[in-house]
Amino acid sequence: xxxxFWLAAKGRSRSTLTIAGILFLMFFASSAVSADSPxxxxxFPRPALTTIDAGVYQGxxxxxxxxxxxxxxxxxxxxxxxxxxxxxxxxxxxxxxxxGYTMTDRFFYRETASTPRDYVESVKGYFDHDRIEYxxxxxxxxxxxxxxxxxxxxxxxxxxQSP
Amino acid sequence: xxxxxxxxxxxxxxxxxxxxxxxxxxxxxTIPEETQFSKDMDxxxxxxxxxxxxxxxxxxxxPSTDQRCRWxxxxxxxxxxxxxxxxxxxxxxxxxxAKFACVTFESTAPGVAKVSPAAAASAVQTLTLxxxxxxxxxxxxxxxxxxxxxxxxxxxAFTLPMLVAxxxxxxxxxxxxxxxxxxxxxxxxxxxIENIGFPFKVSQAVWNLDSVKATTLFQIFRNMARxxxxxxxxxxxxxxxxxxxxNTGGTYSNPKLTDAVRRHASTGRFIDDIRNQLAVxxxxxxxxxxxxxxxxxxxxxxxxxxxxxxxxxxxxTIAINDTWAYDVVLEEYRxxxxxxxxxxxxxxxxxxxxxxxxxxxxxxxxxxxxGFRAWFILQHLTRLGYKPFLTEIVLDGYEFHGCFAQ
Numbered sequence: 001x002x003x004x005f006w007l008a009a010k011g012r013s014r015s016t017l018t019i020a021g022i023l024f025l026m027f028f029a030s031s032a033v034s035a036d037s038p039x040x041x042x043x044f045p046r047p048a049l050t051t052i053d054a055g056v057y058q059g060x061x062x063x064x065x066x067x068x069x070x071x072x073x074x075x076x077x078x079x080x081x082x083x084x085x086x087x088x089x090x091x092x093x094x095x096x097x098x099x100g101y102t103m104t105d106r107f108f109y110r111e112t113a114s115t116p117r118d119y120v121e122s123v124k125g126y127f128d129h130d131r132i133e134y135x136x137x138x139x140x141x142x143x144x145x146x147x148x149x150x151x152x153x154x155x156x157x158x159x160x161q162s163p
Numbered sequence: 164x165x166x167x168x169x170x171x172x173x174x175x176x177x178x179x180x181x182x183x184x185x186x187x188x189x190x191x192x193t194i195p196e197e198t199q200f201s202k203d204m205d206x207x208x209x210x211x212x213x214x215x216x217x218x219x220x221x222x223x224x225x226p227s228t229d230q231r232c233r234w235x236x237x238x239x240x241x242x243x244x245x246x247x248x249x250x251x252x253x254x255x256x257x258x259x260x261a262k263f264a265c266v267t268f269e270s271t272a273p274g275v276a277k278v279s280p281a282a283a284a285s286a287v288q289t290l291t292l293x294x295x296x297x298x299x300x301x302x303x304x305x306x307x308x309x310x311x312x313x314x315x316x317x318x319x320a321f322t323l324p325m326l327v328a329x330x331x332x333x334x335x336x337x338x339x340x341x342x343x344x345x346x347x348x349x350x351x352x353x354x355x356i357e358n359i360g361f362p363f364k365v366s367q368a369v370w371n372l373d374s375v376k377a378t379t380l381f382q383i384f385r386n387m388a389r390x391x392x393x394x395x396x397x398x399x400x401x402x403x404x405x406x407x408x409x410n411t412g413g414t415y416s417n418p419k420l421t422d423a424v425r426r427h428a429s430t431g432r433f434i435d436d437i438r439n440q441l442a443v444x445x446x447x448x449x450x451x452x453x454x455x456x457x458x459x460x461x462x463x464x465x466x467x468x469x470x471x472x473x474x475x476x477x478x479x480t481i482a483i484n485d486t487w488a489y490d491v492v493l494e495e496y497r498x499x500x501x502x503x504x505x506x507x508x509x510x511x512x513x514x515x516x517x518x519x520x521x522x523x524x525x526x527x528x529x530x531x532x533x534g535f536r537a538w539f540i541l542q543h544l545t546r547l548g549y550k551p552f553l554t555e556i557v558l559d560g561y562e563f564h565g566c567f568a569q
Binding site for chain 2: 049051053055057058060062064066102103105107122123125126127128129131133134136139142144146153155157
């Protein structure tokens with residue numbers, strides 16, 4: 001764009017100005033399209049973090065699954081997050097029931113520099129161990145499902161309370 | 164009427180130590196053998212005359228002083244929650260007061276909760292409820308066979324201490340149950356150690372892993388540890404190294420280390436998160452912790468960590484570089500009134516006092532520090548094989564309280 005206008009200014013010819021005008025319009029048209037298109041929301045499961053815990057508790061057996069996800073361009077505001085993430089979790093429930101879990105906890109993190117979409121726990125030396133639990137300030141929402149209940153339990157954390 | 168005639172007319176009477184100047188239907192009394200009765204004592208009055216003397220209303224109230232804990236201020240049928248093995252009180256206000264004499268109290272399920280006394284001795288009668296087992300019952304105020312008022316009682320049963328949250332990983336183990344790499348020992352040959360990277364090749368050149376003495380490596384380890392600690396936490400890390408040198412494995416704890424962890428802001432935020440999640444869980448289950456279905460009822464997303472620059476300087480990080488695992492244990496739990504609770508919990512944190520290869524490989528900061536290499540060699544070289552151990556920090560006495568919504 002800048003080059004086209006520079007040429008136009010330099011040469012001052014009609015054809016150059018026409019080209020510059022077309023490029024100018026194309027630039028604004030593409031800007032308008034990109035402004036109207038919401039960024040794509042994607043959920044990236046982090047299967048290496050999945051934990052399954054089973055045993056007996058207060059005389060009853062339990063089988064709990066913890067799963068972790070990174071969400072790119074997450075919706076803003078609790079209602080939209082609840083709708084989007086809730087629909088995703090609902091789509092997984094049939095498998096949960098089939099596999100006999102008594103409870104599932106799914107933790108959804110917003111994509112950040114410290115929780116990228118390909119996040120893995122790492123050790124960067126003795127003084128720098130990285131765990132997903134150390135990024136509670138990036139937690140978008142945690143969703144719990146219990147066997148026997150149709151309701152999902154949402155937990156929206158307060159970033160200031162992150163350990 | 165003689166005592167003998169009295170008992171013959173009222174076979175339900177048995178001893179309770181009370182001199183019977185008035186006897187009410189269903190009441191158990193002791194009749195002293197030489198008791199003299201005056202003419203105005205109508206001993207059989209209750210059963211025959213209470214129908215017309217029954218009070219119009221008995222109002223049960225919980226004598227809890229905290230108004231927030233009153234479950235039902237609107238006056239609907241009240242109820243009380245008790246914990247098995249504990250007792251509670253309820254007040255019965257009889258109206259009109261003059262007619263208290265005909266009112267008796269009973270529990271519909273005395274195996275769940277017993278009520279005493281069995282009969283009103285005054286117009287405002289305090290009843291003691293003794294919770295015996297899990298279940299529901301009703302305390303009834305009865306007159307002449309008719310129920311005047313009821314008071315529902317719910318008895319909860321659970322065992323304390325109760326694990327209410329735990330980390331993804333158990334102490335000493337990976338999430339999949341295998342032994343954590345930094346808890347292994349004596350598992351590296353000299354060649355394998357040399358292949359870790361350049362710093363270890365230097366170590367081999369300087370120390371000769373086939374012959375270097377453990378005391379030499381411990382000295383290097385201690386010198387390094389002093390550089391990353393001060394004050395009480397320097398004393399602590401040196402004690403930890405002593406423990407490592409003793410080669411006993413097991414679990415280590417130190418009050419100074421525990422104090423430092425307790426004071427840390429990250430711990431404070433973790434404790435706040437536990438209190439918040441307890442409130443969420445108790446609200447969901449209306450205070451009934453026996454409904455907690457797994458040791459993950461508290462949905463904790465974070466855990467304390469101590470890797471700020473100041474932690475590295477003071478000696479907290481070298482002692483606990485990673486909170487590997489934690490448990491949150493409910494130690495005390497009480498129901499206050501009908502809608503409130505209080506209790507105490509403790510947190511147990513664990514870390515591994517041991518190294519694995521990612522802690523020390525040549526690409527990492529501090530890899531050049533010979534103290535870490537000395538530590539790694541002491542732990543992993545087959546010839547030495549000093550046992551790592553668990554560092555345990557028990558943070559107890561955290562109180563919590565609140566009320567759950569209806």
